[in-house]
Amino acid sequence: MFARSVLLISLALCAAACAGSGKRGPGQGQRPSASIQQPSSLLAKARTVQGRQGCAKAAPTYRIVASYGEGYEIAQYELGACLMEMEGAGAQETVLFREEGLFWLKRAAWAGDPRAQLKLTQVLSGVPAYAVSHVAVDPLSAMTWAEIYDANGVRETYGLQPVGPVVLEKLHAALDQNELQRARKEAAGFTKISLDEFVPPVGDRAGQGGQRPQSGQAGGGRPEGRRRR
Structure with a gap:
């Protein structure tokens, strides 16, 4: 139910962005430089906003790109x-975040992204250095993700190190x-499970501009993790 709500919110954000990306009359401001039809440009914009203004300002744009699947x-x-x-403004909003x-x-981790797999391992491990408020410790899930991450050959492409000994010792204990x-x-x-790819309606594809990040590009690409046999 929660997952469905998240996707519905993302779709609503996409619709709002589409409505806001049309031509504007005199005095109505400039047209956004990165439109809903340019997810790679939106991703770059989100990263820029995050670097300058923090995650709270970048999250709405990240949500749009993430919903492309x-x-x-x-x-x-x-x-x-x-x-x-x-x-959040209060504890309940922080819980929602x-x-x-x-x-x-989890969506990224199930799709094979090693960075997400490592993040879940750390956050759920119970190691104080990786603890996040309002996130319950789950050693079993953390150990499962640690094993999946260890078997993911793509992590070497990103130069990611093995799960640290502090985390593994905590989980084994x-x-x-x-x-x-x-x-x-x-x-x-x-087995990898990816969020279905968003395909714009035929009439909206012309002049789409932005391309999906390709493998080998910094920060982009679709990780192809391997399973432990």
Whole structure:
């Protein structure tokens, strides 16, 4: 139910962006430089805004790109990581940010993104250095993601290091042998699941401009993780 709500919100944001990207009359301001039809440009814009103004200002743009689905796991990961840092006006809003953040991190992780897999391992591990407010510790899930991450050959492409010894020691101390075996079994059966790719209606594709990030480009690409045999 929560996942469906997140996607509906993202679609509403997309619709609002589409409505706001049309031509404007005199005195109505300039047309946005990055439109809904240019997800790669929107991603670059989100990163720029994050660097200058922080995650809270960048999140709305990240949401639009993340909702494009398959091929935009990097935006899903970066949005999820942002939401892990954001503080709401009150405790309940912060809880909503964390729930949404976990949703997007899991979406990216299930699609094979090693950065999201590592982030989930750390956040759920219970290690104080990676603790996030309003996120429950879940050693079993953390260990499962650690195993999946370890088997993901794409992490070497990004220069990502193995899960740190502090995290692994914490997880081994928290889990018994049956739980460790269960985590390894679930990781061994991991199969990627991607969010369906958004395809603009035929009439809206002309002059789309922005291209999906390609493999090998900095910050882009669709990770092709491998399963542990």
